[in-house]
Amino acid sequence: MSCDPVDIKAKAPFPAGALSNFAPHAFALDGIACGSMEGFLQSLKIQDSAEQARVCRLSGAEAQSRGRQEDWNSGTLWWQGKPVDRLSDAYQKLLDRAYDALFAQAPKFRNALAATGEAPLTHRMGKSDPCETILTEQEFCTRLERLRAHFGDRSSTRSRG
Numbered sequence: 051m052s053c054d055p056v057d058i059k060a061k062a063p064f065p066a067g068a069l070s071n072f073a074p075h076a077f078a079l080d081g082i083a084c085g086s087m088e089g090f091l092q093s094l095k096i097q098d099s100a101e102q103a104r105v106c107r108l109s110g111a112e113a114q115s116r117g118r119q120e121d122w123n124s125g126t127l128w129w130q131g132k133p134v135d136r137l138s139d140a141y142q143k144l145l146d147r148a149y150d151a152l153f154a155q156a157p158k159f160r161n162a163l164a165a166t167g168e169a170p171l172t173h174r175m176g177k178s179d180p181c182e183t184i185l186t187e188q189e190f191c192t193r194l195e196r197l198r199a200h201f202g203d204r205s206s207t208r209s210r211g
């Protein structure tokens with residue numbers, strides 16, 4: 051049986067809206083408190099660690115518009131005072147760790163992800179060029195689908211007894 055895609059965006063009803071990076075799900079990464087994934091992502095454009103930690107606590111459009119004030123045309127992003135090349139494996143690993151932390155620490159995010167069943171996930175408003183955005187549609191949706199596969203892992207473990 052095929053399912054309709056779930057297109058993730060902030061103003062969509064559950065579960066798509068709750069999966070938006072804008073949604074206020076609290077988690078911590080490397081001891082830094084984040085109010086949402088958007089707060090974390092947009093903070094990566096900011097070199098100053100104190101201001102970065104402040105932006106991490108934001109959510110929604112407030113977080114996005116704060117990050118969009120920064121010029122990161124050089125392709126250098128920042129985490130805890132260290133530069134991270136946008137096009138590097140290190141950046142992909144940082145994104146993995148952030149989404150793993152969100153999944154582990156935010157039950158409402160996990161519930162929304164579980165509620166998508168096996169539907170394809172899309173983020174049609176997202177961009178595709180990594181030089182134009184801190185998170186492409188593909189980087190976003192593949193991570194959510196990887197995390198969602200954990201639910202299947204648990205049920206198959208149970209069914210094997």
Ligand SMILES: Nc1nc(O)c(N)c(N[C@@H]2O[C@H](COP(=O)(O)O)[C@@H](O)[C@H]2O)n1
Nearest residue numbers: 071088118175176177182183184185190
């Ligand atoms: N609301 C919204 N509008 C757009 O035009 C977008 N590209 C997105 N995508 C999300 O925005 C974050 C990336 O921001 P930047 O493009 O780097 O400023 C990330 O959360 C995308 O999922 N959202």
